[in-house]
Amino acid sequence: MQALTFTADLAEPGAIERLVAAIAAEGRTVDALVNNAGYGLPGTYIRTDWREQQAFLQVLVTAVCELTHRLAPGMAERGFGRVINVASVAGLVPAMPSHTLYGPAKSFVVKFSQSLHLEMLGKGVHVTALCPGLTYSEFHDVNGMRAQMGRIPQLMWQDAETVARAGFAAVEANRPMCITGWPNRVIVALARLLPEDVVMRIARRAARRLR
Numbered sequence: 001m002q003a004l005t006f007t008a009d010l011a012e013p014g015a016i017e018r019l020v021a022a023i024a025a026e027g028r029t030v031d032a033l034v035n036n037a038g039y040g041l042p043g044t045y046i047r048t049d050w051r052e053q054q055a056f057l058q059v060l061v062t063a064v065c066e067l068t069h070r071l072a073p074g075m076a077e078r079g080f081g082r083v084i085n086v087a088s089v090a091g092l093v094p095a096m097p098s099h100t101l102y103g104p105a106k107s108f109v110v111k112f113s114q115s116l117h118l119e120m121l122g123k124g125v126h127v128t129a130l131c132p133g134l135t136y137s138e139f140h141d142v143n144g145m146r147a148q149m150g151r152i153p154q155l156m157w158q159d160a161e162t163v164a165r166a167g168f169a170a171v172e173a174n175r176p177m178c179i180t181g182w183p184n185r186v187i188v189a190l191a192r193l194l195p196e197d198v199v200m201r202i203a204r205r206a207a208r209r210l211r
Contacts, residue, residue: 004028010037010063011055020070030071032082034167035064035109045100053101060105065112072116072125081125082171085113089133089184093191096203106131110177117176126174130167133184135160156183 006022008015023030041048041056064085075081090096091106113129120127134157163180170178179185191199 010059013058016063016066016070020067029074029078031075031078031080032084033067033071034084034086035067036084036086037063038086040099040102042098044098048100056101057105060102061108064109068116072120075125076120076123079124081120081123083113083116083125083127084167084171085109085127085129086167087113087129087131089131089179089188092131092179092188094196094199094203114176117174126171128167128171128175129177130163130170130180131177131184131188132158132163132166132180133187134158135163 004023004026006019008019010016038060039056041052045053068083068085072081072083075083087109088102088106090103091108091110093103095103110129110131113127117127137160158181166178166180179188
C-alpha cells in the first residue's frame with residue numbers, strides 16, 4: 001500500500017480545487033473522505049477580526065461542502081463511498097459565549113450530513129456526521145485553552161483513537177449521526193428535553209467557570 005501526501009491550506013480559496021486536481025494527476029480516485037480539518041477561534045465575536053472569522057468559516061463550512069461536492073459524485077458513479085464529516089456535540093446543544101461561530105458551524109455540518117445521507121441512500125455511499133465531545137488532541141493547545149479545559153473532569157474526555165473507531169463503525173453501518181461517549185449522549189438528550197432558556201443559563205455558567 002502506498003500513501004500519498006498533499007499539503008493544502010483549506011482557508012485559501014482555490015486550495016481544494018488544486019488538491020483535487022493533484023489527486024487526479026496521480027491517477028487516483030477517492031473512496032473515503034474524512035472532513036476533519038478545524039480549529040477554535042477564541043474570543044467574543046465583536047472583538048475578533050472579520051478576516052479571522054471568514055477564514056474560520058472557509059475551513060469549517062465551505063471546505064467541507066466543496067470537498068464533498070467534488071468527490072461524492074465519483075463515489076456515486078462507482079457505487080461505493082464513505083464520507084465522515086466531523087461535527088461536534090457543540091452543534092447539537094445551545095451555543096456558549098466565545099468561540100461564537102463554532103457551534104453554528106458544527107450544527108451546519110450535522111444538517112448537511114443528514115441531508116446528504118438521505119440523498120445517497122441506495123447509491124452505495126455512506127455519509128455520517130461524527131459528533132464527539134471533548135477529545136484529547138492538540139486542539140486546545142493551538143487555541144490557547146489547554147489550562148482552562150484542564151479543569152473539566154477526566155470523565156468528559158475521550159482519546160482520539162476511540163472517537164475515530166466510533167466514526168468508522170458508524171459510517172460502515174451507514175448511520176447518519178454518531179455521538180461518541182455516554183456522557184455526551186446524556187448532555188444532548190438533556191439539551192433536547194430541558195427548556196431552551198434553562199439550557200442557555202447552564203451554558204452561560206459553564207462558560208464563566210472556564211474563563
